[in-house]
Amino acid sequence: MTAAEAGTDGVRAIEAEAVPTRFARGWHCLGLSERFKDGRPHTVNAFGQKLVIFQSGDGRLNVLDAYCRHMGADLSQGTIKGDEIACPFHDWRWGGDGRCKQIPYSRRVPLRARTSAWTTMDQDGLLFVWNDPEGNPPPPEVTIPRIEGATSDEWTTWVWKEIVVDTNCREVVDNIVDMAHFFYVHYSFPTYFKNIFEGPVATQIMKGVGRPDARPPAKNGEPQMRGNTSVASYHGPSFMIDDLTYHYDDMDLHSVLINAHYPIDANSFVLHSGIIVRRSDKLPAGAADAMAVKLGDFILRGFDQDVQIWKHKTRIDNPLLCEEDGPVYQLRRWYEQFYVDVADVRPEMVERFEFELDTTRPTEVWKQEVEANLARRAAESRTP
Ligand code: FES
Numbered sequence: 001m002t003a004a005e006a007g008t009d010g011v012r013a014i015e016a017e018a019v020p021t022r023f024a025r026g027w028h029c030l031g032l033s034e035r036f037k038d039g040r041p042h043t044v045n046a047f048g049q050k051l052v053i054f055q056s057g058d059g060r061l062n063v064l065d066a067y068c069r070h071m072g073a074d075l076s077q078g079t080i081k082g083d084e085i086a087c088p089f090h091d092w093r094w095g096g097d098g099r100c101k102q103i104p105y106s107r108r109v110p111l112r113a114r115t116s117a118w119t120t121m122d123q124d125g126l127l128f129v130w131n132d133p134e135g136n137p138p139p140p141e142v143t144i145p146r147i148e149g150a151t152s153d154e155w156t157t158w159v160w161k162e163i164v165v166d167t168n169c170r171e172v173v174d175n176i177v178d179m180a181h182f183f184y185v186h187y188s189f190p191t192y193f194k195n196i197f198e199g200p201v202a203t204q205i206m207k208g209v210g211r212p213d214a215r216p217p218a219k220n221g222e223p224q225m226r227g228n229t230s231v232a233s234y235h236g237p238s239f240m241i242d243d244l245t246y247h248y249d250d251m252d253l254h255s256v257l258i259n260a261h262y263p264i265d266a267n268s269f270v271l272h273s274g275i276i277v278r279r280s281d282k283l284p285a286g287a288a289d290a291m292a293v294k295l296g297d298f299i300l301r302g303f304d305q306d307v308q309i310w311k312h313k314t315r316i317d318n319p320l321l322c323e324e325d326g327p328v329y330q331l332r333r334w335y336e337q338f339y340v341d342v343a344d345v346r347p348e349m350v351e352r353f354e355f356e357l358d359t360t361r362p363t364e365v366w367k368q369e370v371e372a373n374l375a376r377r378a379a380e381s382r383t384p
């Protein structure tokens with residue numbers, strides 16, 4: 001019996017169309033720009049292609065299709081010569097604008113010797129590329145906002161991590177509206193949850209309390225984490241900036257968390273997490289750095305928890321939702337704007353939409369669950 005046949009007798013059928021063959025229009029972060037500034041070309045597999053990234057003599061980072069238009073060699077195996085990338089096969093020289101600038105053994109460069117070049121942006125220590133299946137440049141109003149702390153001495157430097165995830169990247173975007181999984185998968189305890197979608201920005205506002213059952217009891221005198229406030233926005237399809245504050249007994253710890261990804265192909269993506277922490281009297285330089293490293297590891301563990309789910313789940317276009325779930329369908333309508341031509345973006349994909357979840361029931365039930373876990377832990381520690 002197929003899933004569709006099952007649907008006829010009242011059993012809910014899971015529906016899923018094939019994953020899209022095009023990749024989202026928008027800015028995608030390829031990671032810390034420093035990484036690409038070591039004098040060597042780099043290979044990046046993204047948008048179903050192989051790309052070469054190289055820093056030209058003028059300091060700019062350039063992104064080209066990796067395959068040389070001469071005889072198809074891989075430019076990312078070549079060398080940087082001045083402002084150009086030199087192909088390892090016959091030394092043709094390609095500029096960051098995609099044009100062949102010279103062929104040392106030839107009198108002339110053939111007409112129309114041009115390969116595809118991506119628009120790049122090097123901002124706040126991060127390298128971005130603009131992907132547009134229609135081939136248009138980024139409109140000026142479609143930007144990634146500046147992250148103030150990224151260039152300030154009052155903040156730590158980036159603690160940056162990357163992992164490869166073998167599924168379609170819609171799974172990670174779904175997290176924006178998924179409050180309940182934060183309790184069950186990430187062992188946090190949301191008490192307030194709201195989404196706002198507008199234009200190319202999707203926001204999640206979440207407040208939570210500590211989960212004493214999810215970590216070892218605090219030692220005497222150790223500051224207790226009381227809760228957190230998170231305001232996280234996707235700017236476009238793949239780059240989320242999260243103003244994340246942890247509330248302790250005696251201080252607030254301010255951090256900016258980046259959750260970003262770029263598709264390798266339709267069934268895999270690279271997931272990035274980056275974090276910076278604000279230094280303060282209570283958290284001077286060394287302590288803030290240590291805290292950033294600790295939070296970086298913590299966030300990576302959070303990604304692993306999601307990955308465990310994604311690895312085994314199926315794609316589902318028609319999730320069966322209850323009242324305490326977030327607006328998955330509206331979120332996906334918002335996300336759709338990046339997969340259609342600009343001319344086909346419909347008002348309902350970009351109109352302002354707000355939804356605040358009623359957390360009364362979940363918080364009641366979760367409180368009981370936490371108490372039960374604590375009671376069990378206490379009982380276990382008493383048994384010899
Ligand atoms: S294949 Fe690149 S120069 Fe010949």
Ligand SMILES: [Fe+2]
Binds near residue numbers: 175181185186302
């Ligand atoms: Fe998650």
